[in-house]
Amino acid sequence: MIQRRNYIPLLILFVVLSSAARGQTGLGTLKYDDFKKPAFCGASCHTDFHQQWKQSMMSQAYTHEWDEIEYFKLAVPHAEKDPKVAEVKAGCNGCHAPMSFVSGDVPPPLPGKNSRANESVSCEVCHSISGFAGDTPFNFNYVMKPGKTKFATREGGMKSPAHEIEVTPIMKTGDFCGICHNEKSPYGVWVKSTHLEWKEGPYYKEGVQCQDCHMTKAEFKTASMGKKYPDAKLHLFHGAHDPGKVRGVVELRIHPDIREVEPGGTVKFTVALFNQKTGHKFPSGSVEDRIVWMHVEAVDAKGQVFHVKVDKKGFPGEEYLIGGDVLAYQDMGIALNDPAFKGVQRDGIPAGDRIFRMPYFDPQGRMTMQQWNTASLGVDYRIGPRETKIETITFRVPDTAAPGAMRVTAVLNYQLLVKPVADFLGVPASESQIVRVNDHTTELTILP
Ligand code: HEC
Numbered sequence: 001m002i003q004r005r006n007y008i009p010l011l012i013l014f015v016v017l018s019s020a021a022r023g024q025t026g027l028g029t030l031k032y033d034d035f036k037k038p039a040f041c042g043a044s045c046h047t048d049f050h051q052q053w054k055q056s057m058m059s060q061a062y063t064h065e066w067d068e069i070e071y072f073k074l075a076v077p078h079a080e081k082d083p084k085v086a087e088v089k090a091g092c093n094g095c096h097a098p099m100s101f102v103s104g105d106v107p108p109p110l111p112g113k114n115s116r117a118n119e120s121v122s123c124e125v126c127h128s129i130s131g132f133a134g135d136t137p138f139n140f141n142y143v144m145k146p147g148k149t150k151f152a153t154r155e156g157g158m159k160s161p162a163h164e165i166e167v168t169p170i171m172k173t174g175d176f177c178g179i180c181h182n183e184k185s186p187y188g189v190w191v192k193s194t195h196l197e198w199k200e201g202p203y204y205k206e207g208v209q210c211q212d213c214h215m216t217k218a219e220f221k222t223a224s225m226g227k228k229y230p231d232a233k234l235h236l237f238h239g240a241h242d243p244g245k246v247r248g249v250v251e252l253r254i255h256p257d258i259r260e261v262e263p264g265g266t267v268k269f270t271v272a273l274f275n276q277k278t279g280h281k282f283p284s285g286s287v288e289d290r291i292v293w294m295h296v297e298a299v300d301a302k303g304q305v306f307h308v309k310v311d312k313k314g315f316p317g318e319e320y321l322i323g324g325d326v327l328a329y330q331d332m333g334i335a336l337n338d339p340a341f342k343g344v345q346r347d348g349i350p351a352g353d354r355i356f357r358m359p360y361f362d363p364q365g366r367m368t369m370q371q372w373n374t375a376s377l378g379v380d381y382r383i384g385p386r387e388t389k390i391e392t393i394t395f396r397v398p399d400t401a402a403p404g405a406m407r408v409t410a411v412l413n414y415q416l417l418v419k420p421v422a423d424f425l426g427v428p429a430s431e432s433q434i435v436r437v438n439d440h441t442t443e444l445t446i447l448p
Pocket residue numbers: 057058060061062064067094095096098121125126176177178179180181210211214215237238239240241242
């Protein structure tokens with residue numbers, strides 16, 4: 001017995017070493033023909049999953065307009081000029097067009113050419129992944145084994161007529177998603193950390209995976225000729241581009257310190273903002289693009305509207321967290337061949353509104369939305385999973401306010417991409433439309 005026990009650590013060591021030795025699937029190590037097309041998977045077998053996937057961002061990771069503009073107008077020209085970021089010319093595709101990356105087709109043809117790059121994050125990309133290299137999933141460190149065997153998670157499921165199935169437990173966990181949902185810039189800064197945020201938060205501790213919110217379980221068929229399972233994993237992948245997913249992420253409650261006040265008097269409001277929906281911070285992912293802000297307005301009995309500014313808390317770096325009329329994003333000038341580029345408006349929202357974000361800075365310390373050119377990060381003022389943030393507002397009631405009821409509303413807004421940047425680069429308006437996350441109203445009486 002004692003003899004045999006001694007073999008167990010050795011066996012573990014062997015397994016650990018052999019998995020560490022399995023390296024990341026690198027640039028140009030495979031070919032497109034190793035992968036089947038999504039239309040093949042979806043034609044008669046996985047018809048519903050295929051249609052769900054088609055409506056998600058996964059199927060558009062390469063073709064979506066903003067991705068095309070950022071890659072071809074900014075990232076590629078920048079990578080060709082600046083050796084420090086040269087790697088992103090290929091690297092962006094490691095996550096957005098993985099088949100092109102592993103086939104060495106970089107940069108891939110423009111989306112208009114309808115090449116296989118357009119398949120984006122396809123069925124075969126994910127179902128060829130057997131694991132990742134190293135300890136932390138990030139920067140497309142997948143190990144891919146395309147072929148007859150598909151990697152999946154269901155034990156004892158039905159046999160497929162088209163392929164073999166190998167169960168790989170990692171696909172059940174958020175670590176699988178982290179392969180593409182964590183990103184380090186060439187400066188070594190975590191510029192995308194959805195998986196790391198989740199790991200630090202309450203959901204990971206409770207065993208809630210990314211899949212539980214983005215691939216929800218339902219009684220459903222996983223293939224049209226198969227049987228219904230009670231817990232089929234729907235391929236919804238809905239996130240920031242689904243306004244319904246964003247709505248209600250944060251709940252707001254606003255209250256005043258006094259209920260009756262004369263014109264010229266001062267009222268102090270407190271707003272509690274509770275993140276009840278995300279498993280990571282809000283916003284997460286492409287934090288450099290996203291803007292979440294709170295706008296507060298008072299409307300008196302006559303319908304006059306007063307914009308109420310949030311109180312400053314006074315910590316260093318807060319200037320990036322209050323709406324202001326300042327320029328930023330000067331480093332777009334590198335790719336645009338305009339070294340003296342003055343930048344564009346930083347926020348494009350009313351001055352004085354509270355912004356929930358984490359600013360990214362280029363090597364010169366200017367705010368950037370180019371995550372690959374990010375050398376440092378500012379204060380992280382996003383709303384964590386199940387966190388409640390408190391804001392205060394000191395409001396001097398204008399002398400002209402009408403007596404009677406005054407309604408004060410706090411609104412939380414969301415934009416995928418800061419509007420001045422979207423307008424400057426010609427990104428379609430859908431990317432900068434304002435989504436109302438939530439609102440709440442309280443009432444005061446203005447005394448005569
Ligand atoms: C091979 C890389 C890769 C893997 C693995 C991956 N994703 Fe993604 N995912 C992407 C890319 C790239 C996008 C961005 C698409 C776009 O907007 O261009 C994306 C987008 C998304 C979105 C949509 C976000 C939005 O803005 O609407 C969600 C949700 C999402 N992924 C969830 C997941 C989950 C959950 C997993 C794990 C089960 C996962 N992803 C695994 C690459 C990947």
